[in-house]
Amino acid sequence: MNDEEIEKAVLFYIIFKNELFDLSEKDFTNQCNKKIINAINELKAKQEEISMLTIQSKIDSDSSKVLRYLSELGNYIYKTNAQTAYEMLKDKTKKRELLELAKNIQKEIEQVEDVDVYLEKRISEIQKIEFQTEKEENFIEEVAKTATKIEQNINKKQDYSYYTGFFDLDDLTDGLHKGELTIVGARPGVGKTTFSLQIAEHIAKKQKNVTYVCLEMSTEQMIQKMLAKEARVNSRKIRNGDLTSEEIEKIGIACAEVCDLKMNILTKIRTIQQIEIAARRMKNRGKLDLLIIDYLQLVKSNAKFQSREQEVADISRTLKLLSIELEIPIIALCQLNRNASKNEPTLADIRESGSIEQDADNVIFLYQEDEENNIVTVDLQKQRAGNIGKSRLKFNKINSEFVNLER
Numbered sequence: 001m002n003d004e005e006i007e008k009a010v011l012f013y014i015i016f017k018n019e020l021f022d023l024s025e026k027d028f029t030n031q032c033n034k035k036i037i038n039a040i041n042e043l044k045a046k047q048e049e050i051s052m053l054t055i056q057s058k059i060d061s062d063s064s065k066v067l068r069y070l071s072e073l074g075n076y077i078y079k080t081n082a083q084t085a086y087e088m089l090k091d092k093t094k095k096r097e098l099l100e101l102a103k104n105i106q107k108e109i110e111q112v113e114d115v116d117v118y119l120e121k122r123i124s125e126i127q128k129i130e131f132q133t134e135k136e137e138n139f140i141e142e143v144a145k146t147a148t149k150i151e152q153n154i155n156k157k158q159d160y161s162y163y164t165g166f167f168d169l170d171d172l173t174d175g176l177h178k179g180e181l182t183i184v185g186a187r188p189g190v191g192k193t194t195f196s197l198q199i200a201e202h203i204a205k206k207q208k209n210v211t212y213v214c215l216e217m218s219t220e221q222m223i224q225k226m227l228a229k230e231a232r233v234n235s236r237k238i239r240n241g242d243l244t245s246e247e248i249e250k251i252g253i254a255c256a257e258v259c260d261l262k263m264n265i266l267t268k269i270r271t272i273q274q275i276e277i278a279a280r281r282m283k284n285r286g287k288l289d290l291l292i293i294d295y296l297q298l299v300k301s302n303a304k305f306q307s308r309e310q311e312v313a314d315i316s317r318t319l320k321l322l323s324i325e326l327e328i329p330i331i332a333l334c335q336l337n338r339n340a341s342k343n344e345p346t347l348a349d350i351r352e353s354g355s356i357e358q359d360a361d362n363v364i365f366l367y368q369e370d371e372e373n374n375i376v377t378v379d380l381q382k383q384r385a386g387n388i389g390k391s392r393l394k395f396n397k398i399n400s401e402f403v404n405l406e407r
Contacts, residue, residue, distance in 0.1 A: 001079060001080065001088065003029055003030075003092060004030060005078075005079075006085060006088045006089050006092065007028050007029070007030055007033045007089065008033070008073055008076060008078075009078040009079075009080060009085040010023070010082075010085045010086055010089050011033060011036055011037070011073055012073045012074065012076065012078060013082040013085060013086075014040060014050070015040070015050060015051070015052070015055070015070065015073065015074070016073075016074050017082060018050075019082045019086075021082075021086050023037055023041075023089070024037065024038075024041065025037055025038055026093060027089055027090065027092075027093045029092075032066075032069060035059050036055060036059070036070075038058075039054075039055045039058035039059050040055060042058055043055070043058065052067060052070040052071065052074075053067075055070060056070065094129050097129050098126070098129060101122065101125060101126070101129075105122060117302060120271070120273045120274065120277065120302060121302070123277055124273065124276075124277075160175065160206070161175075161203065161206040161207075161208055162175040162176040162177065162178075162203060162206075162208070162290070162329060163175035163176075163202070163203075164176065164199045164202060164203075165198065165199065165202035166199075166378065166391065166393060166402065166404060167391075167404050168378070168391030168392070168404070169364075169378055169380065169391050172380055172383070172386065172387060172388075172389050172391070173362065173380070173383060173386060174386075176199075176203070176290065176329035176331070177329055177361075177385075178323075178327045178328055178329055179323050179324045179327055179328075179329075180323060180329050180330075180361035180362060180384075180385075181316070181319055181320040181323050181329075181330050181332065181359060181360050181361055181362075182329065182330070182331045182332070182360065182361065182362040182363075182364065183296075183316075183331075183332055183333075183334050183350070183356060183357070183360040183362070183363045183364065184196055184331060184332070184333050184334065184364045184365075184366065185333075185334040185335070185336050185345060185349070185350055185363065185364070185365050185366070186333075186334075186335075186336065186345075186365065186366040186367065187335075187336050187345075187367070188335070190366045190367060190368060190376060190395075191366060191376060191395050191397070191402065192294075192295070192333050192366055193214075193216070193217070193225075193294055193333065194225065194229075194395070194400050194401070194402060195366060195402055196212075196292050196294060196331055196333055197212065197222065197225060197226065197292075197400075198229065198401065198402055199292075199331065200212050200263060200290065200292055201226060201229070201261060201263070203289070203290055204261040204262050204263045205261065207262060208262060208289040208290055209262045209263075209264070209282070209286075209287045209288050209289045209290070210261075210262065210263050210264070210289065210290045210291075210292070211263075211264045211265075211266060211278070211279070211282060211288055211290070211291050211292070212263065212264070212265045212266070212292045212294065213266045213267075213269050213275060213278075213291070213292065213293050213294065214265060214266070214267050214294045215267070215269070215270065215293075215294065215295065215298040215299065216294060216295065216298060217267070217294075218267055219265050219267050222265050222267070223258065223265070224238050224239060225400040226254075226258050227251055227254045227255065227258060228399045228400045228401075229399055229400050229401040230253075230254035230257055230258060231247070231250035231251045231253070231254035231399075232250070232399050232401075233247045233250055233251060233254075233399060234398050234399060235398065235399055235400050236398075238251065262287075264282070264287070266278060270299070270300055271299065271300050271301060271302055272299050272300070272301050272314075272315045272318050272319075273301070273302050275291075275293065275299065275319075275322075276318065276322060279291055279322060279326060279328075280326070283326045283328070288326065288328060289328055290328060290329055290330075290331070291322075291323075291326075291328060291329075291330045291331070292330070292331045292332075292333075293319065293330070293331070293332040293333065294333045295332070295333035295334060295335060296312065296315065296316065296319075296332045296333060296334050296335075296356070297312060297334065297335050299312075299315050301314060301315060312356065313355040313356065313359075316332070316355060316356045316359045316360070317355065317359050319332055319359070320359040320360070320361075332360075334350050334356065336349045336350060336365075337349050337350070344365075344367060344377075344379065345365040345367055345379070346381070347363060347381060347382065349365075350363075357382065360382060361382075361383070361384040361385070362380065362382060362383050362384065363380075363381050363382035364378060364379065364380050364381070365377075365378075365379040365381060366378060366379070367379065368395075369392065373394070374394055374395045374396065374397065375392055375393070375394060375395075375405075376392070376393050376394075376395045376402070377390055377391075377392055378390065378391045378392065378393060392405055393405065
């Protein structure tokens with residue numbers, strides 16, 4: 001089918017078969033068809049009937065010609081069904097927009113100063129083109145899909161692949177959940193990086209693909225923490241190279257175990273736009289099941305905001321929407337305000353909080369309960385889909401590990 005036939009087919013299904021396609025004049029090349037879709041959208045907006053006569057009344061041209069053209073649409077025999085015609089039309093729109101984008105890039109590229117920022121902007125535009133054809137599910141279909149999932153959950157065995165490995169916390173949350181944003185807040189030195197990295201390792205051992213975005217430490221430092229925990233060797237000794245032959249052997253075994261993990265550590269990402277691009281790319285390749293950001297307040301945005309609080313609020317909202325779009329759990333670490341209570345933090349203590357606590361499905365605070373015995377409280381202060389509660393872990397700083405206490 002050529003462009004004209006596709007456009008006529010789509011208009012036929014809208015006018016005569018009551019299909020509810022979301023289209024605009026940019027999806028059409030024929031001027032008459034552009035006028036018709038504009039008339040249809042005007043009728044939709046006013047919740048008026050869509051028919052040949054009502055469309056003709058909205059078009060400022062020869063009424064007899066319009067009616068004749070619409071009548072021809074109704075009498076023509078089309079070679080495709082409604083959904084296929086719609087998808088073919090949107091594909092044509094995509095191609096035109098990509099060609100236009102390519103022309104603009106060719107004109108602008110020599111004057112670009114910051115190539116990375118320009119590339120992110122253009123990739124974002126391409127992604128908008130890519131996702132514009134997604135078909136909205138109707139409510140009945142969504143209810144049916146949800147009911148099917150509930151039935152599947154009843155019939156299947158408990159899935160522990162997203163459990164954190166911290167028993168008491170998992171009892172409260174049933175692990176992490178797709179489409180949810182979890183905030184982990186703590187003051188410096190309490191162990192939020194160790195806590196989240198341990199969750200990452202535990203889930204990666206369940207054959208899940210985990211990406212850890214660290215803006216505070218190098219990849220080498222992160223791997224050293226992982227090796228210290230796996231080998232149960234003093235992390236400082238690993239850093240200094242002051243190791244016994246027995247410890248070297250343990251680290252060798254730990255290296256083999258860590259190499260088997262489906263983990264990816266990114267330390268050169270700085271903006272939320274870079275995080276979005278990397279996450280979508282890995283998800284499209286089937287290599288992203290959990291995303292961890294360490295930590296939220298270090299993430300920047302290429303967009304301009306009046307205040308840092310507005311910027312952080314936009315970043316947290318973007319992460320929440322990303323978790324829904326990619327159907328993955330996301331953990332974002334947060335620093336607490338300097339004046340936060342030294343004992344039990346509250347939601348108001350999240351630095352540059354804005355709407356962070358509103359966007360989050362779960363909020364966990366870590367704080368030292370018993371400094372002498374290295375006991376850390378894991379305080380689940382918000383859980384959108386369940387109860388809140390506290391649990392306790394022992395923090396072994398020597399080899400960077402949290403340990404479950406005996407029940």
